[in-house]
Amino acid sequence: MIPESFAARFWAKVDKRAPEECWRWTASVNEHGYGRIATDRRRGPVLAHRASYEMHYGSLPEGKIVRHKCDNPRCVNPGHLVAGSHAENTADMMRRGRHHSATVTSCPKGHPYLPGSYYQYSGRQCRACSLARADQQRRRRSLSCEQIEASR
Structure with missing residues (x-):
């Protein structure tokens, strides 16, 4: 449960607009542009959009993160926030x-x-480069040590 004092401090840092618009976080942001707010010394700062989600929908399910439907990292409008996985x-x-x-x-x-x-x-690997690399390795394996030294 979020204390009322935290909620009051939280909403004082939000530029709240119409329900369909983004509600912009106006206080501290991290290096990726996401809002953050201190909770207590033991827990440290939390992401503002996560705090907004938890105030409106309760605790986040295990293994889930809060995603923005609006693509705005500073948005804390609960209507723009949804729980999801890292893959999603x-x-x-x-x-x-x-x-x-x-x-x-x-x-x-x-x-x-x-x-x-x-x-x-784990990422994209060019098929043409992979085939060229494999071909080069096959050619190298078929050469003798003297031929390799001569080709350098």
Whole structure:
């Protein structure tokens, strides 16, 4: 349960507007632009959007995070906040073009990332570069030590 004194302090730091608009956090933000507010010394600061979610909907389910439907890290409007997983949040970021790799259109060697032109593991790996690397390794294995030294 959130104490009334915390709630009063919290809402004093919010530019509250119409229900469909973002309610902007006006106080301290972290390096990613998300609002933060101190709770107590033991717990330390919490993210403002998470505090807003918990004040309106109760505790967050285990393993869930608070996601913004509006893509505004300073927004604390409970109508714009939803519980979800990290995977759902990353999928949102990719779909909306906010993920660091969502805007990358080609590999470091310049091959375009088109459907079927890359492998998807923990990140994207260019198929053309992977095949060239494998071909180079096969050629190296077939050379003798003298041939390798001569090629350097």
